[in-house]
Amino acid sequence: MSSITSEAIPQLQQRLNTAQPLKLARKTGLTLLKVGLYAGGLFAIWYLVYLLMVEVFQVWISALFPAPVDVLVSLVDHAADGSLWRAASASLARLFIGFGIALPAGILIGMGLAWGRWFRSLVGPIVLGFQALPSVCWIPLAILWFGLNERAIIFVVVMGSIFSVTIATYDSTKLIPPLLLKAASNMGVKGLAVFSRVVLPASLPAIISGARQGWSFAWRSLLGGELLTAGIGLGNLLNQGRDLTDMALVMAVMLVIIALGLLFDQLVITRFEAYIRQRYGLVSRSL
Amino acid sequence: MSTTELQVRTSQPAATPGIPRLSLEGISKTFRSGNTRMTALDNINLEVTPGEFVCLVGPSGCGKSTILNLVAGLEEPDSGKILINGQPVTGPHPDRLLLFQEPALFPWLDVIGNIEFGLKSVGINGKERRERALEYLAKVHLHKFAKFRVHQLSGGMRQRVAIARALAINPQVLLMDEPFSALDAQTRDILHTELQQLWTETGKTILFVTHNVREAVTLGDRIVLFTYRPGRIKAEFSTAHLPRPRHLEGQAQTKLVREIMGELQGEVQLAVASEYGDARLRVDL
Numbered sequence: 155m156s157s158i159t160s161e162a163i164p165q166l167q168q169r170l171n172t173a174q175p176l177k178l179a180r181k182t183g184l185t186l187l188k189v190g191l192y193a194g195g196l197f198a199i200w201y202l203v204y205l206l207m208v209e210v211f212q213v214w215i216s217a218l219f220p221a222p223v224d225v226l227v228s229l230v231d232h233a234a235d236g237s238l239w240r241a242a243s244a245s246l247a248r249l250f251i252g253f254g255i256a257l258p259a260g261i262l263i264g265m266g267l268a269w270g271r272w273f274r275s276l277v278g279p280i281v282l283g284f285q286a287l288p289s290v291c292w293i294p295l296a297i298l299w300f301g302l303n304e305r306a307i308i309f310v311v312v313m314g315s316i317f318s319v320t321i322a323t324y325d326s327t328k329l330i331p332p333l334l335l336k337a338a339s340n341m342g343v344k345g346l347a348v349f350s351r352v353v354l355p356a357s358l359p360a361i362i363s364g365a366r367q368g369w370s371f372a373w374r375s376l377l378g379g380e381l382l383t384a385g386i387g388l389g390n391l392l393n394q395g396r397d398l399t400d401m402a403l404v405m406a407v408m409l410v411i412i413a414l415g416l417l418f419d420q421l422v423i424t425r426f427e428a429y430i431r432q433r434y435g436l437v438s439r440s441l
Numbered sequence: 442m443s444t445t446e447l448q449v450r451t452s453q454p455a456a457t458p459g460i461p462r463l464s465l466e467g468i469s470k471t472f473r474s475g476n477t478r479m480t481a482l483d484n485i486n487l488e489v490t491p492g493e494f495v496c497l498v499g500p501s502g503c504g505k506s507t508i509l510n511l512v513a514g515l516e517e518p519d520s521g522k523i524l525i526n527g528q529p530v531t532g533p534h535p536d537r538l539l540l541f542q543e544p545a546l547f548p549w550l551d552v553i554g555n556i557e558f559g560l561k562s563v564g565i566n567g568k569e570r571r572e573r574a575l576e577y578l579a580k581v582h583l584h585k586f587a588k589f590r591v592h593q594l595s596g597g598m599r600q601r602v603a604i605a606r607a608l609a610i611n612p613q614v615l616l617m618d619e620p621f622s623a624l625d626a627q628t629r630d631i632l633h634t635e636l637q638q639l640w641t642e643t644g645k646t647i648l649f650v651t652h653n654v655r656e657a658v659t660l661g662d663r664i665v666l667f668t669y670r671p672g673r674i675k676a677e678f679s680t681a682h683l684p685r686p687r688h689l690e691g692q693a694q695t696k697l698v699r700e701i702m703g704e705l706q707g708e709v710q711l712a713v714a715s716e717y718g719d720a721r722l723r724v725d726l
Contacts, residue, residue, distance in 0.1 A: 433590060
């Protein structure tokens with residue numbers, strides 16, 4: 155006996171694959187155009203408000219509400235003299251170290267919550283409690299423990315993001331189809347192997363969503379930490395703008411913070427999420 | 442592959458002559474939910490010889506699936522013994538594999554990865570694991586789909602992968618819980634033929650639960666009919682006189698199907714009356 159579709163499907167698959175790149179290029183071009191139009195529109199509105207409030211009616215002063223061009227000039231200046239790069243790379247280094255600790259640790263604690271009732275009743279309330287605590291509240295403690303240094307800020311980043319990853323991981327384990335666990339148990343999978351071979355891969359798509367949330371929490375905590383402590387960084391550059399009443403610099407740094415946050419979210423996390431969801435068959439691909 | 446080759450590669454104890462592959466001795470099982478008690482199985486005695494294909498038929502709620510869960514070791518009986526080759530069942534073990542209505546494949550693995558998952562669980566590794574997985578994938582005629590993701594397959598193909606995953610582990614007993622009931626009629630016909638072929642080829646002992654009397658007569662050597670709550674064995678039927686391979690619409694089966702349907706009628710009537718709370722509601726099979 156032979157199966158009916160075994161010949162047709164690989165061919166269909168191949169046709170689908172060759173059609174992809176062209177479609178993708180066109181789609182990327184269109185997306186870029188849309189983003190450009192959108193950003194241009196926002197800047198136009200900003201400039202219009204500047205014209206009306208600063209130039210025409212003179213209710214605001216340009217030192218406190220700069221024109222888009224002033225912000226752009228400040229951005230270019232600080233990029234050219236290297237201060238922006240130094241600040242951004244110092245901040246990103248802290249962020250990656252902090253998030254790099256929080257992500258695996260959060261997943262591990264989340265799995266622990268799913269694993270045992272006693273672990274859940276001991277650690278669960280702590281996780282919920284700390285998740286309710288805004289991350290900047292860790293700063294006084296971090297400064298007293300570690301001093302005004304890198305470790306204090308990294309600690310704040312970790313505490314700011316770890317619990318959201320933990321909760322997302324634990325929640326995702328509750329959504330695993332019981333039939334998959336039953337099938338694995340039936341095949342003799344037990345103990346830790348249940349976690350490494352079934353629970354972790356089954357909850358991966360939801361864990362990635364949790365990672366995205368953790369990332370944005372880490373980003374916020376980092377800036378909070380940097381604003382309240384010293385050392386080179388984007389938060390410090392913001393403070394410098396405040397001290398010099400350099401609103402163009404303040405806004406330029408804010409734009410950089412938005413851009414970096416979005417870039418990582420869109421280019422790394424969203425793409426990885428889409429890839430995983432496609433592999434798991436969680437997206438309906440229209441043929 | 443011949444049966445002798447298969448025996449050589451089996452890591453499990455071979456069948457001892459005279460001892461049934463599977464025996465249920467006085468099995469009873471009651472479920473409690475709050476204050477209500479429901480006796481699912483009452484004193485079930487059943488022996489299955491090595492290589493036998495036994496179908497369990499009965500109305501919904503007669504405890505057929507409970508028997509499979511008990512044999513799989515996923516639940517424990519309140520009383521009675523379950524023996525595999527004379528050895529008592531003490532929990533889940535890959536020598537008794539359960540196949541469900543849903544294929545229960547892992548979406549993060551490709552097709553071959555799913556079959557290897559089972560083999561890895563029983564400690565088969567390295568080159569042998571890949572070879573054996575491919576061999577069994579070929580048995581269900583899906584070797585061209587080894588690298589496909591699960592969601593790219595049709596429902597029938599997924600169920601065939603699940604069958605290959607189970608057979609590759611080489612269980613003593615294969616437990617099938619309405620494995621084809623979620624499939625369309627045409628796919629089901631094909632799978633009936635394929636399953637009979639696989640069964641002849643591998644000589645597996647199969648316990649197959651179904652609602653469908655025609656399906657039971659098509660597949661089974663023996664059909665065991667259950668009563669509605671509590672589940673007891675009402676009658677057994679042999680299909681030894683019917684030639685194989687059989688097809689769902691085969692004329693030779695019709696007489697036996699009618700006979701079993703007649704016995705089943707009363708039980709289904711009880712089930713309907715209990716479920717709808719209305720004894721006047723008639724169902725004709």
